[in-house]
Structure formats: structure tokens, C-alpha cells
Amino acid sequence: MDIILMIQALAIGIFCYLGSVSSPWLLGVTGGYYTIGRPLVAGLIIGIILGDVTTGIILGVAVQAAFIATISTGGTQNQEITYAAYGGIALGILAEASTGVTVTLSVGIGVLGLFLHNLMMVLNSGWNRRAENAAKKGDAQGIARNNGIYPQIVNFLLRVIPIGLAVYLGEGFVKAFLDFVPDKVTHMMDVLGGLLPALGIALLMNLLIREKSHFIFFVTGFAFIVFISNNMIALTIFSLLIAYVIYLVASNSTPSPISDDDEVI
Amino acid sequence: MDIILMIQALAIGIFCYLGSVSSPWLLGVTGGYYTIGRPLVAGLIIGIILGDVTTGIILGVAVQAAFIATISTGGTQNQEITYAAYGGIALGILAEASTGVTVTLSVGIGVLGLFLHNLMMVLNSGWNRRAENAAKKGDAQGIARNNGIYPQIVNFLLRVIPIGLAVYLGEGFVKAFLDFVPDKVTHMMDVLGGLLPALGIALLMNLLIREKSHFIFFVTGFAFIVFISNNMIALTIFSLLIAYVIYLVASNSTPSPISDDDEVI
Amino acid sequence: MDIILMIQALAIGIFCYLGSVSSPWLLGVTGGYYTIGRPLVAGLIIGIILGDVTTGIILGVAVQAAFIATISTGGTQNQEITYAAYGGIALGILAEASTGVTVTLSVGIGVLGLFLHNLMMVLNSGWNRRAENAAKKGDAQGIARNNGIYPQIVNFLLRVIPIGLAVYLGEGFVKAFLDFVPDKVTHMMDVLGGLLPALGIALLMNLLIREKSHFIFFVTGFAFIVFISNNMIALTIFSLLIAYVIYLVASNSTPSPISDDDEVI
Amino acid sequence: MPKLTKKDLRKSWLNWAMYNLSSMSFEKLEAHGFAHSMIPIIKKLYKDDPEEYRKALERHSVFHNVEPQVGSVINGITASMEEERANGKDIDDDIFVSVKTSTMGPLSGIGDSTIQGILIPVLLSIAMAISSSGNPLGVLLYMVGYVSIAGWLSYFLYMRGYQLGVNSIDTIVGEGSERLRDAFNILGILVIGGLAASFVKLSTAIEIPNGEETLVLQETLDSFFPGLLGLISVIFSWYLIAKKRISATKVLLILIGISIVGVLLGIF
Amino acid sequence: MPKLTKKDLRKSWLNWAMYNLSSMSFEKLEAHGFAHSMIPIIKKLYKDDPEEYRKALERHSVFHNVEPQVGSVINGITASMEEERANGKDIDDDIFVSVKTSTMGPLSGIGDSTIQGILIPVLLSIAMAISSSGNPLGVLLYMVGYVSIAGWLSYFLYMRGYQLGVNSIDTIVGEGSERLRDAFNILGILVIGGLAASFVKLSTAIEIPNGEETLVLQETLDSFFPGLLGLISVIFSWYLIAKKRISATKVLLILIGISIVGVLLGIF
Amino acid sequence: MPKLTKKDLRKSWLNWAMYNLSSMSFEKLEAHGFAHSMIPIIKKLYKDDPEEYRKALERHSVFHNVEPQVGSVINGITASMEEERANGKDIDDDIFVSVKTSTMGPLSGIGDSTIQGILIPVLLSIAMAISSSGNPLGVLLYMVGYVSIAGWLSYFLYMRGYQLGVNSIDTIVGEGSERLRDAFNILGILVIGGLAASFVKLSTAIEIPNGEETLVLQETLDSFFPGLLGLISVIFSWYLIAKKRISATKVLLILIGISIVGVLLGIF
Ligand SMILES: OC[C@H]1O[C@H](O)[C@@H](O)[C@@H](O)[C@@H]1O
Numbered sequence A, B, C: 001m002d003i004i005l006m007i008q009a010l011a012i013g014i015f016c017y018l019g020s021v022s023s024p025w026l027l028g029v030t031g032g033y034y035t036i037g038r039p040l041v042a043g044l045i046i047g048i049i050l051g052d053v054t055t056g057i058i059l060g061v062a063v064q065a066a067f068i069a070t071i072s073t074g075g076t077q078n079q080e081i082t083y084a085a086y087g088g089i090a091l092g093i094l095a096e097a098s099t100g101v102t103v104t105l106s107v108g109i110g111v112l113g114l115f116l117h118n119l120m121m122v123l124n125s126g127w128n129r130r131a132e133n134a135a136k137k138g139d140a141q142g143i144a145r146n147n148g149i150y151p152q153i154v155n156f157l158l159r160v161i162p163i164g165l166a167v168y169l170g171e172g173f174v175k176a177f178l179d180f181v182p183d184k185v186t187h188m189m190d191v192l193g194g195l196l197p198a199l200g201i202a203l204l205m206n207l208l209i210r211e212k213s214h215f216i217f218f219v220t221g222f223a224f225i226v227f228i229s230n231n232m233i234a235l236t237i238f239s240l241l242i243a244y245v246i247y248l249v250a251s252n253s254t255p256s257p258i259s260d261d262d263e264v265i
Numbered sequence D, E, F: 001m002p003k004l005t006k007k008d009l010r011k012s013w014l015n016w017a018m019y020n021l022s023s024m025s026f027e028k029l030e031a032h033g034f035a036h037s038m039i040p041i042i043k044k045l046y047k048d049d050p051e052e053y054r055k056a057l058e059r060h061s062v063f064h065n066v067e068p069q070v071g072s073v074i075n076g077i078t079a080s081m082e083e084e085r086a087n088g089k090d091i092d093d094d095i096f097v098s099v100k101t102s103t104m105g106p107l108s109g110i111g112d113s114t115i116q117g118i119l120i121p122v123l124l125s126i127a128m129a130i131s132s133s134g135n136p137l138g139v140l141l142y143m144v145g146y147v148s149i150a151g152w153l154s155y156f157l158y159m160r161g162y163q164l165g166v167n168s169i170d171t172i173v174g175e176g177s178e179r180l181r182d183a184f185n186i187l188g189i190l191v192i193g194g195l196a197a198s199f200v201k202l203s204t205a206i207e208i209p210n211g212e213e214t215l216v217l218q219e220t221l222d223s224f225f226p227g228l229l230g231l232i233s234v235i236f237s238w239y240l241i242a243k244k245r246i247s248a249t250k251v252l253l254i255l256i257g258i259s260i261v262g263v264l265l266g267i268f
């Protein structure tokens, strides 16, 4: 019994590694971070590993909703989504936790994971120095090894060990904890699960909204879903139309640098 | 019993005065005409005074719907909404009239009220002359009194007396009338209640629609409510988007007075 | 019995002629091809002739849906809609066929009809030559006859005879055929009925879509119906708004041929 | 050097906010309301010069009319101009007049249509939705909502007008603001289109016998254009007012007539 | 001085409206329909000059093709030009030809797409909604609606063309009208997008076993994009026609083939 | 004349696609990933010139950071520039540096917001709708969908960059592309508005006694603006981040605090 859980925990840890932002093996971020690394996909994979696909997917959907708008720019992330997904969903299934609890578990693990991720980035400086030296010596093989292979050993260990252990040992803790937890706290977790996406979306807004008038578009998108059609494809199509019209407006104006006319004349 | 009704009638008359367009006491039109003066608010107030808040509000909503788009510009109004609201709703509650009948009562009283309002404006010419003289003499107090105080006496009497009497004496008349009234007539009143907002809206259109193409916007607004989402907030948000796009279009064109180029060159 | 059907068949043939694209008698295409010639209208007329208005209209609606976007440009048509409508719907009623079968019948007859229509256009070359000669001789009457009257004899015969015969003789064939036809085939016909409008719409798209970006509008129109409001009037109103905005955008840019400024200066 | 304090300005604003229309007559409208609002300003600036004091009172007692809440910006501008004048700048009566007359029109246009045409009806329709079965919450929401928005707006615009002084005129009547007003205009038209759909209600009672069944005409209309009769009523009323130049009262009578005749004929 | 009367113009319009395509052939199309329409005009203007009469008839017997209802404006313009010519103005045959050839194209483009692509399908789809269960009201509505709109349009445009004469050419083919046509084009594309959604119907019959339950694929599709298969069918057909240059008839055969094979394979 | 073959380019692209972030550190990020990607190119072009070989490796080992999938276009451009240089054209290190630095920013901006802000959330939300009750179809759809779109994009952009070479810089950072990026920006804002509405969920538990009945506040809110509390939460979070410059982690703590306190007070 122990052995099976150990293998399962190991497998989950390995997938957590494969889905990490710097793992190269699945066409880099394309098949890794942005595919295997998403909680929705993690739900399916963990469900297969633990033998309960349906629960896995349902928890995957819940965690994905809370992390719908995580964003990684310039190497920084607001939450370590892969740790969060593999740690949280796996423990959620094992401890038979509700979606609210699973999301909260994920958030907690995501915060811890962010430390480990940053630790890896710090340690990578060492490999970087070796790669620089290889470049100076004209040693292409050295670059390839110090860029593509060695740092992955660290990354692998930093993911497989903690996540593997958490899954292997965590079930009991979580279950015991859940027995104690009053209804109020479960409710808090549900509330938090609903609030969390606000953070990621706020970060996206911070990236995209450059002037006050842009708020009109944000509120329009919100209103579309809430009042008109609760369907993201529909919204995307109408947004394309609006963006296209704005593009036309901008195209018609800028090609004519009239304000410069004075100089020309 | 009589005494209670008398006090109630008086109170209603006073609120009708406070909600009038020229009453200063509630921050002028802000808290007066545009707040206390609206049939919706009148419904609540009359409901409190007559001891039946729910009926008051329900009738207030009905009368408000018929007067949703009254507009006062340049001192002229299409209907005297405050007389209409206080007279109509109060009698409606007292006579246990239906919403259709209450709306019709309001319309009738509104028409009579418009005469009284215009009468006040005529009489104000007298106070105006006195204020002019005060100004010529450098008498600031005289201006304040002849602008802010004395004319209000007339306004007060022209509201409290007729509305007070109407409420005090009207119940019996209306009830007797309602006993006679055939179903057909009640139905006519309902029809009229539904038609009335057309008048106010037509006046607003007259104010806003300046060229044929503007009809596209009017019909779009109509279609939005009828076909897409029966929610005025949703419509307002989308209208903001459209108005903003039109603004962008206009901004991109006009800053470049190209037609003047010839002169410049 | 035979006689009645004969008269009915004849009447249907005559309406098929009156609704043809070159028949002048109902204000040309206005009352003819685009009114009497539409399957929807044909359904009503055939229903009256055969004494089953309801079935006629229901089949008319079905066939009209399949032919909603037929288009005739430069004398060419993608399907001969009038033959299709009168032949298909009449046989559909007589053989008590389902809507799917009726649509398939119409499609088949429409293909055959296209040959006959093209045959008429070829034969008209003869009348054209006579009209040319009349013009050369200054014979106005000759033009009128060779343009308006004589070619109609051919058109009349090419419609009344085949459609009349088809209706008169076809009932038995169709019924016998339907007895044999397996369910699968009926289902195929239903599928085809749903697919057919794609052809006409594709031809319209070919006419209207001139650049890739135009696809945004096409998909928006589609999405509007599918996601927002399944009502063509609503879509038309919103399309007017969008087209108007695009028109404003275009108007603001082109009147100022700024790129030519250099020449001017 | 006389200077206006915050207190003077607040008093002046309050006088305006309260007494703008309190002696309204057909020929002078807000004339004395404007003067009333200037009293605290004039008292402070010209307290040592009775003649200037008198002239100032007279100067602001001329015809004035503007949407009062939005129009408070003019009072603010005027206060700042009076202050400059009292401090020696050469501003004669003509300039005061032209400032007022050039801004009254545009401000009334945008103010009336935005406040009475958009803000109030939209707030009301939200409140009505909430209160439709007698719940006071919606009414209270409207009262608090409207008073705080409009009260703040009036105060803010007064102070803004005072800060920017004459320079703000351009922002009000310039080309840029015209575009903005055009945009608000379109916003207004869209919203009143929606108001029409929400509030004008007319349905026909006509039923057409069709074989054994009867066809309820209103249902047929609703199947392709709900509210069509309401739309027609509005456009008809607009046509009478805008194209036939018929007065509002006569249109009211016509609508009453239509209701009566329509019901008698069994159309509605 | 020969002058055309209202009666002449009406007769000419009616001749056009009725006989525009009545002798249509591949090579001449509306040539003689146009001549037919000019007969009342020519009779009146050149009744005293047999040679001019003859030449005029010949002049208008050349190839012509335009959407007939919108195209009546050309007949009106031509009538006014013939009148001017009969009154001495120097208008030779070339000008008549160039007026016709320059307007035929744009008018057919806008006419065919607006009338056959927007007006008729939209009217039909309203009528079909009303008549879908056999009620004749929708059909009657279509008949009355279309004939009055299109009949009025054709008449109005003829008369308008006559009034404005050659000057209207610019309104038809100028830059302003091009923008208008572009806008109508976009209107048309939006509307046919909606037509596609309303009328192209394709649904899959595929069911995927999923544990004990079965997954109905069409329901899954509907949950995120209803009508997706219809949209794909339309774009596929458009691709064949516009990009692969396959004829309409061949596409028809392909659609038939898809229906047969799809049903046989259990896809549809 | 050394020439790059399709095979070299494929290898280079693959190295990039896999190893772009594999040794990411705070100070160098994709520096060595870029060098890794250039190895096949450099091997082919400078195999006979060890010094150039060495210098090229060094040249591409400097700081680099760009959205990896969209950024592959830079690798393509660089490959083509290296080829030209190896064939004698005078391209010195500065130009390589400036090409990279000028394109990194815009490409990351558009890439991060379009891929992480639009493409992935929209695909995910479709998949989640399908999989919401445990059906794996949605998840599989996402996996196949995302990998094929992003994989193709990355490959296509690399090859395109190679074809166009330095000339493509203008298409990336020029004025036209800025307008395009602005449009994408607006697209993104609209979509994340919708994401907020779909995913941020907050509802109040407050009930107001009203006579005998109780008023469920959330129902009242839903009657005029569903999702209002969610919208407020998002705007509040944005305000903390964008205006108060509070870090994401602190905002997370604040949200946790709100959940706890709100539930304790009975608000949520
Ligand atoms: O911002 C550009 C880029 O920066 C880093 O490389 C990572 O965070 C990527 O995920 C991101 O796309």
C-alpha cells in the first residue's frame, strides 16, 4: 500500500517537474508550463495516477478557476502555479477535500513553491557562470550542458522531493486538519477561492490598462458576460470586432502627421 | 378622523411644495425637484404619511413610469410632475384605486398643476422688480429676500392649498367616480399609462436628435432592451462604449482642419 | 378526378411561369421572381390550389430555408428557384412527403430547371436579333413585341409543360419511391436540407467579402444570432449601427487626401 | 488686496445651489438667483467701496438661465473674475456678460440632456426595478445616489470654475468640448432609446380568426419585434413635436384620444 | 420645344419595370428591355424627326445589364438626357454609352447584394418565423412588404434620376457613394453571417462512450459554440467557391456527397 | 559560401523552443538559451574559422529575455543575419545587440498579454465549461489546441524571421505594428473584463429584515447588476497594485484577510 502511494507521489512530483516553467522536455513552455503545468491538465493527470479521473478533473477545474489569470513576466510570477496545482489537487483527492479546501491548499502550496522557484533561479547563476566560460572558450557542448542539462537536476530535485513528500505524507495531516475545521473556515476558503482570480486579473489589468478610457473596455467585457452572453468565445468574437474598429480609427488618423505640417511648410 | 386626514393632507401639500422646482430648502433642485419631487420618492413619502408604505411605493413606481422622461428646460415643463405625483398618488391610495387609475389621476392633476406653476412664474415678475430695485440701491438683503423668501410664500400657498384640499376632499369624489366607471374606461386609463412616457421621450428626442442618422442610435438603444438585455445599466455601459468610439472617430478627424489648408498655404 | 388534378397542375405551371425571372406581368421581377417566385409564397399559392394551405406553407417554409440565399447576378443563377419551388412543393404535398424529402425534390427539380432556363436564354438570342432589326428600321412596335411578347411564349411553354406534367404524373412515382426509401436516405435528405443554404450563402460571401478582415463581420453576424439574439431584425439594427460607425471612420479619413499634399505644395 | 476665502466660496455656492430658481419668472429666470449667489463674494471684495459694491450687485442681476447643477461652474468662474477685478485687473461689465451668455447655452444643453435625460432616468429605472413590489430600498438608493452625485457635481464644478477662472471657458465651449458633447449626445440617444423600450407599453388586443384557432396578433408581433407598437408610438409623438411643431399639451391630448378611441374600437 | 410629361415618364418606368429581362439572352441581357423603356420617351421627343427617332431606338438597343429595381435610375437619367438633346444640347451617343457603362457595375453590386442579400432574406426570415406552423399572415406580410418597398424604390429612383439628370452620376459612382457602398457591404456581410447561423443547420450524431454514460458530442459543441458545424460548412463552401474556384453546381454535388457519406458513416 | 539548410534552422528553432528558460536566473534569464539556439547555426557557418566560431558563441551569450513563443522570431532574424555576416556582409556585434534589445520589449508586451492574457484563459474557459463535471474531453481539447497553436506559432515566426531578416524589425516595432498592438491591447482588456465576470465570484450573505419578509441583498444586487461585488473586488485589487503599488503577495494576503473578516462579520 505504502509502495503504491510512494510511486504515485513520485509520478506526481515528476509531472510537477515536467510542467515547470524551465523544464525543456515538452517543447519548453509550450507543452510544459502552459500545458502540463495548468491546474486543469494537472487535474486530469493526477486523476489518472490516483485512479479517480472524474474527481481529479473537477478539482482541476476549481483550482484552474482560481489561477485563471496567473501571469509570468520577466521571470517573475505572482504564484507558482505548477507547485500549487500538483500539490493542491493531489492532496485534495487523497484527503477527499471539497473544492474550496483544495483551492486553499493550492494557494498555500503555491506560495511556498514560489520560494523554491526563486531559489532555483538564484542557484542557476552558478550554471550561468560556467556557460559563460564555455562560450568564451568556444565550447558549444559546454553551453548546451550548462544551459540545458545541469540546471535541470536542481529543478528536478526541487520539485520531485517536496511535492513527492507532501503527497506521500500530507494525506494524514490534511485529513486530521479537516476533521477539526469548523464550517466557518470551510466557508472562508470558498470565499477566498472566488476572490483569488481577482489578483491575477488585476495584474493583467496593470499590464494592459494604460489610460483611464481603457476602463470602458474592461467594464464592457464584464457587462457582456454578465448581461448578454456567458460565453467567452462570443465575447472574444465581439472584442475582435471592437478592436478592429478601433484599429481602423487609429489607422485613419495617424498616417497623416498634420501637426508637423507647419514645419514642412 | 377628519383631523388626522387634515394633518395628512397638509403634510402631503408641504412635501409637494418642498419638491417643487423653485423651492430652495433641500439644496434647490438637487434634493428638491429632482429627488423629493420624483413620483417614486413621493410614493414612499405619501406611503409613510398615510400609513401604507407598500401601496405608496407601488403606485409611485407606476406614476414614475408614466413620467419617466419629463423634462424642464428654460423654465418650461411638459407636465407639472410634483403636483401630479403628490396629488395623484395620495388620492390613489385613499380611493384604493388601481395603478392605471392613479396614473390618469396624476396626469389630470399634472395638467392643472402646470397652470398653477405658470401662474407663479407670472406673479414672480413682481418680486423680480423689487429685487432689481434693491440691486440698484446696493441693498444685498433686499435681493436675498425678494429672490429667496417672498416668492416662496406664493409658491407655498399655490401648492399646499390646492393639493391639501384635493387630498382632503378628493377621496369621496374619486371613490364615487370609480364606482360608476365601466371596465372599458379603466382599460383606457391603463392604455394611457403605457402611452404617456412616449410624450416625455419624444421631447427628449427633440432635444437630442439633430440629424437623421441619429435615429440609428435611438433604434439601437430600443433594440438592445427589447432583444438583448432588459437592463438599463447594461445599456448604459454599451452606450458609453459606442459614444467613446464615436468620440475617437471625431477626434481623429477634426483636429486637422484640412479644409483650411488652402488659406494657410 | 383526373380532370381536377389536370387543372391544378396547369394552374401550378402557370404560377411557376408568372414567378420566373423574365416574366413581365407582375411588375417584372418585383412582383414576379422576387415575390411569386419565392418558395415561401409558392407554398401558399400551391396550398390554395391543392386545398391544403397549412401543409403548403409549412413545406414552403422548409424549401425557402434551403433556398434562402439563392442569388441571380448577370443572368446566371446558382439554382432555378422557381422551378424548384413549384415542382418540389406541389409534389411534396401530393405525395405527402416530409419536409426533408420535399427539399430534396426541390433541389433536383431546380437543377433540371436551370437547364431549361438556360435553354430559354439561348433561344432568346433569336428574338433579340429580330428586335435589333426592328430598332434599325425605327419600328418601335417591333421592339416591344420582340422584347416583351414573343419570348414569353417560349418561357411559358418551358415552364407550364414540364411543371404541369411533373405535377400531374409525378405523384405516383414519388409515392412509390418513398415506399422503398430506407430511413437512412430520408435522414440524408434532412441533412442535405440543412446544408444547402451554405451554398447560397457562400455565393453571397463571394460577392461581398473583399478582404480578410471582412471575416470579422461575418463571424460577428453569426455569433450575434447564435449567442445573443436569434432575431434577424435585431441583427439588422446592430449591423446598421456598425456599418454606420465604419462609414464615419471612412468619411473622416478619405476626404483629406493628405498624401497628395506634397504635390499641392 | 481682498482675497476670497474658502468660506466665502462655500457660501456663494450654497446660495446658488439653493436659490437659483427661487424667484423664477418667464422673463428673468435665474437672474436674481445669480445675484443672490454673488452676495458673499461682493460683500467680501467691495466692502470698502460702496459704489463698486452697488455696481457689482446690479451687474449680476441680469437675465441668466442655465441648468443649475452643471451651471454652478459659471458662478465659480465669475467669482474668480470678480476677485481679479477687485485686485485691479481691468475686467469690465461686457466681459462678465459675454462669459455668461457664451456658456449658458452649451452647459444647459449638456446639463439638461445628461442629467434629466440620462442620469435621472437610469437611476430611477434601477430603483424602480428594486422597488417594483413595494420595497423601499430602491427609493432610498435613488435618494442617496442622486443627491450625492448631483450635490458633489455642483460643488466640484463651482470650485473648479473658481480655480481655472476665465481659462475654463475654452474647455466649456471649445472644439474639444463640442466633440465631447456630441459623444454625450449619442450616449443620451442610445439611453433614451432604451428608456422608450422599457417604459412605453402598448399592445394590441386584436385577434384574427384563422380556421379553428385564433391568432393573437400581439403574440405574432412579439415573435419578430417585441415592443414594436411602443416604438411606433414614440416615433409618432416625436414626429408630431419635431416635424409638425405641435405642443406637448396637444400631443398629450392626442395620446388620450388614441387611448380612448383605440379601446372603443377594440384595437388596444 | 418637346417636353416630357409625367405621363411619359410613368409609361417609360412601367415599361422598364415590366420588360427589363423579358427577352434576356446571355449576350444582350437587358438591351431590348432598355429600348422598350425608352419607346414612350423617344415617341414624344422625336415624333417629328423620323431619322432621329430611328437613331434613338438604335442607340438604346445595345447591351445593358443592371439590377433592374435599383437600375431604373439609369433609365430616368437617360430620359432627362434625351430631353436635353431633343432640345438642342449637344449630347452624342458616346455620352449615353459611358453613362450606362459607368453606373451599371456599381449599381448592380450594391443592388444585388442589398436586395437579394439583405432585404429579401431578412423579410423572408421574419415572414418564415410567423408562418412556420402554417399561418398565412407571414407570407402575406412578405408579399405586401416586398412589393411596396421594391416597387416604390424602383419608381422613386427613376423619377429621381430624371430630376437630377447627368449630375446624379457622381452621386452614384463618386467617392462618397463608394464609402456608402462599402458600408452597405459590411452591413451585408454581418447580415449574411446571421443568415448562415439561422439557416445552415448541421449537427453530428456522434456519441462517445465515457464510462457508463455516453457523451453526446453535439451537446458538448453546443455548450461552447452552438452552430459550429454550420459555420464550418459555410466557410468550407465559401473556400471551395472563392479560393478553389469550384462552380456552384459542383459545390452542390459535394454537399450532397457529404450528406450521403456523413450519414452512412454515422457522423450526421 | 556557407549556407544554412532547412535542417540547421529546424535544429536551431528546436533548441530555442526547448531550452529558452532552462537555465533561467534573475540576472541572465534567456541568455544561454539564446546561445544554445545559435549553436547549430554557428557550427555550420563558422566551422572553418575557430575564432569567429568562438566570438559568435560569446556574442549570443548576453542577457536576453522575451516571451519565448513569440520571441522565436528574433532567433530567426539573428540566424539570417549571421548567415549574411558569414558571407561577408559587414554586420558587427552592435547591430546584433540593437536588434535584440529593440524587439524584446514590444514582443514581450504583446506576447505575454496575448498568450497569457487572452489565448490561454479563453481556451481554458472553453475547456473548463466542457469538463466542469469531470469529462476529460475539455482537457484533451485544451492540450491539443494549445500545443498546436503555440507550437505552430513559434515555428512559423522563427522561419518568417529568417526569411525576412533584418527587414522584419520594422514590421515588429514600426508605427503600423504599434497600432496593431494597441488594438490587441484593447482586445485583451475586453477579454479580461469577461474573465473577471466569469471567474471572480463574491456574493454577500446579508439579509435585511423588511416587515415579515427578509430581503436577500444578493438577490437585489443581481436584479440590477449581477456580479457587482466581483467587479468591485477586481477593481479594488487593481487599485492596490496599480495605484498604491502594493506587491502581488501583499494583495494576496489582503484578499485572504477580507475572506476571513467578511465571513466572521457575516458579510459573505
Ligand atoms: O516577459 C517575458 C518573459 O519573461 C520571462 O522569460 C518569463 O517570465 C516568461 O514567461 C515571459 O514571457
Ligand SMILES: OC[C@H]1O[C@H](O)[C@@H](O)[C@@H](O)[C@@H]1O
Pocket (backbone or CB within 6 Å): B072, B073, B074, B075, B076, D021, D029, D030, D065, D066, D067, D068, D108, D112
Ligand atoms: O434649460 C436650463 C434650465 O432652465 C430653467 O432654469 C429650468 O427649466 C431648469 O430646469 C433647466 O435646467
Ligand SMILES: OC[C@H]1O[C@H](O)[C@@H](O)[C@@H](O)[C@@H]1O
Pocket (backbone or CB within 6 Å): C072, C073, C074, C075, C076, E021, E029, E030, E065, E066, E067, E068, E108, E112
Ligand atoms: O447582376 C445584375 C442583374 O443581372 C441580371 O440582369 C439578372 O441576373 C438580375 O437578377 C441581376 O440583378
